Amino acid sequence: MLGREALRHPAGQKLEVWCMKSNRPAEEQIRIRAHEIFLQHGGQPGHDLDNWLQAENELMEFPVRRIAELEPPKGKRAEW
Secondary structure, X not given: OEEEEEEEOOOOOEEEEEEEOOOOOOXXXXXXXXXXXXXXXXXXXXXXXXXXXXXXXXXXXXXXXXXXXXXXXXXXXXXX
């Protein structure tokens, strides 16, 4: 996701910079999904880290899958 950040140049000028924002899911989102995975596996203890990493991976992949489902833009394609 792109976002704008305001920075100050050493000469005092205000600059707007476009930068990539992290799509990292919030810890609360990961916790909730990890708990859902825990319950789906019958509530077996001892898989906390596995559940957490699976939840984090699923949530981070979600935006990529959504982008892949989008139709390509209409119009002239860029020539490489």
